[in-house]
Amino acid sequence: MPTDPPADCSGNLVEVERVCKSVSDSSGLLQILQDIDLRLGVRESAAIVGTSGSGKSTLLSIIAGLDTPTRGTVRLEGQDLFALNEDERAALRAQKIGFVFQSFQLLGKLTALENVMLPLELAGRRDARHAAAEMLARVGLGQRLGHYPKVLSGGEQQRVALARAFVVEPALLLADEPTGSLDIATGEQVMQLMFDLNRERGTTLVLVTHDRAIAARCERRITIEAGRVVA
Template identity: 55%
Template sequence: MTSSQSAPAIVVRALSQKVSTLDGTLSILDGVNLEILQGQSVAIIGSSGAGKSTLLSLLAGLDRASEGEIWLAGEPLHQLDEEQRAALRGRSVGFIFQSFMLVDSLTALENVMLPLELSGGDDPHKQASQLLERVGLSQRLDHFPNQLSGGEQQRVAIARAFASKPQILFADEPTGNLDHQNSETVEELLFSLNRELGTTLVLVTHDLELAKRCQRQVRMHAGQLEE
């Protein structure tokens, strides 16, 4: 599936994840293979408990697989220690979660400035302000998360995720906590920023309409992946 125009952003080979339970070993993922090209948008769909979020967590380097290889942004994630994986995430990866995951004690502006300050970006205040304006929140810069609606909080989360211009963006049920109107707003932002910045977008969703907006859909079923 590799093309001459686009190199793989993610390559997965024979990925398995097993966990020990009181009843023995539970296989969550079983020999998953996947290749995602730079700039592609891919939806991972499937029923609850199929292993979608587990796969996303492994791809992002938040957890370590039992077996197999993951190449993320050209680096062998499976060979890196925790410190190296955290550094790779900081350089190349952005996240959007269903529960927003904003820092309650920081304003919208400060939440978006945070990754820019950590990465030593130029003029974090200016960049964060521009991003919040881009997502329609220029009037909400000094508001704290508890002063914002769910849709506004997710837009802050999107601005924060794109702040460091990540090569790869992972989104776990990004519209799961939103009503229809806010879901549409968030989806529009996600895909327009994805196109503008050439970011690879990998999202887990139960929303088939959202999944259809991606260039590819892959289905998790009983720990296996089906295109």
């Protein structure tokens, strides 16, 4: 029997509290995020929508612990991400969070199989090769294990990226416009796969998208405008 990933006592996987992000540039202080409050349940799927420049990618990076907030807290399974030092945060991220980018971000010098093995090897898994091959078969790329990213189509590369993100069975999967570089039909296949894996593995899914149809398929939609959650 698969067990549910542990959540904190409130039943939330992720708790974002009063998160602000500002940066200074030549024209002064730029407020990117202002007082963001957000809770995400175990297995929940949520779409973050909003116009370009509204702060969606910044919020996703902060939830992933890749960027730091100026103020506020993010807790994953009750653990305050920014109470950890960078090494501890990286270790937690490797164990619990998968990230899928618009631009795939595969390592060009590694084959599809090696790209998917990498997070398993970093986690010290001895069965990395076998588990990575199984995961690639699950995303329909069982015949492409030895191929390098440059000989794969965009849709195939994004499926390798999905396999890499899901192979460690993360509690949380974050995706920033994962279909933004793909044509509509290919994007649809990648999205379907992401929703299927989300359901199969009990992953919480947070997805930034411009596509209303994709957003409508998530259980929740979170709208960001000028750095604030407005709906």
